[in-house]
Amino acid sequence: GFRFIARLLQQDSLSSVALDPFPSALNARAKRVSKVTSTNYALTSVLALLMDASPRLRRGLIRRVITDGDSISDLINDEEHLDRYIRQNVIPSWHxxxxxxxxxxxxxxxxxxxxxxxxxxxxxxxxxxxxxxxxxxxxxxxxxxxxxxxxxxxxxxxxxxx
Ligand SMILES: Cc1cc2nc3c(=O)[nH]c(=O)nc-3n(C[C@H](O)[C@H](O)[C@H](O)COP(=O)(O)OP(=O)(O)OC[C@H]3O[C@@H](n4cnc5c(N)ncnc54)[C@H](O)[C@@H]3O)c2cc1C
Structure with a gap:
């Protein structure tokens, strides 16, 4: 499933509109910022603005703040890494x-x-x-x-x- 979605994201029609896709996981940090608090509201509002500010800044934030370095290409090019990533991060669906x-x-x-x-x-x-x-x-x-x-x-x- 992961590889299928990665292939879809490489299609011209999708890559021209789905900018900088990245693997996301409900890790401890994501759980912390998901709590509805005024601090998280302020933090995520600023991050959202920065994500839209420039492609370079967005890519840096994705790599350093959101994914801790994991990228889709790293994962699909390394079977063991992908296996480990999925086992560690698979969760039931949200809504x-x-x-x-x-x-x-x-x-x-x-x-x-x-x-x-x-x-x-x-x-x-x-x-x-x-x-x-x-x-x-x-x-x-x-x-x-x-x-x-x-x-x-x-x-x-x-x-x-x-
Ligand atoms: C595990 C789980 C538990 C949930 N529990 C709850 C709950 O307790 N309470 C609650 O309020 N909500 C719950 N939800 C959320 C809720 O089910 C969804 O928000 C809601 O069903 C969304 O409806 P939808 O019509 O948008 O999409 P869906 O219900 O997903 O309907 C999409 C339909 O399109 C069909 N389809 C897909 N592709 C094609 C295609 N190419 N051609 C033809 N048909 C296609 C699918 O078979 C499906 O029947 C849960 C969701 C999940 C996954």
Whole structure:
């Protein structure tokens, strides 16, 4: 699975938009900064700004602060290293959302409009957990059903109007 994703990330269509991918793990440091505190809020806000400031700075932060030096290419080129990394870091899944987030047309991070239509692609809507504008701090099953019900209702209403 790791190698498959690494190969996908090398495709031109993905490497042009998925900048500087890196292996991430729920290590002790990640657990510490995941706690909701004002210090962590300030720390992660500053880090997020720095990550977006320049590619050079981002790569340095990834290597020195986030991954402790492990890179995807190091791992896929060393069978034992990859094996060890996965055994040490594999965890059950969290509740990932917001990979195609909904937003205003002027929002550069938005993938869909508020009706779930994919911006710039006709005839395609998204109605699942991926459109949530940000990752909620709660379980996602019922909110996903709510998103689906709401967007289904929107489609029906638009159909009735046309
Ligand atoms: C182990 C686990 C436990 C969880 N426990 C809880 C919980 O206790 N409470 C809670 O609120 N949430 C829980 N969640 C989260 C919740 O299940 C998800 O947030 C929710 O299901 C997301 O819904 P979705 O429709 O976005 O995606 P999914 O439910 O993942 O639906 C995607 C669907 O698309 C299908 N699919 C994928 N690729 C294709 C393709 N190429 N062609 C056709 N179909 C495809 C898949 O088979 C799947 O049916 C849990 C998640 C996991 C993984």
């Amino acid at each position: 990932p959302t917001s990979t195609c987030r909904m937003g205003a047309a002027a929002d550069p991070g938005a993938v869909t409009d508020p009706s779930g239509r994919v911006l710039g692609v006709s005839g395609l809507r998204i109605a699942d957990a991926s459109v949530m504008p940000f990752c909620p701090r709660a379980n996602t099953n019922i909110p996903t059903i709510m998103v689906a019900e709401k967007l289904a209702d929107t489609v029906l209403r638009e159909d009735r109007r046309s």
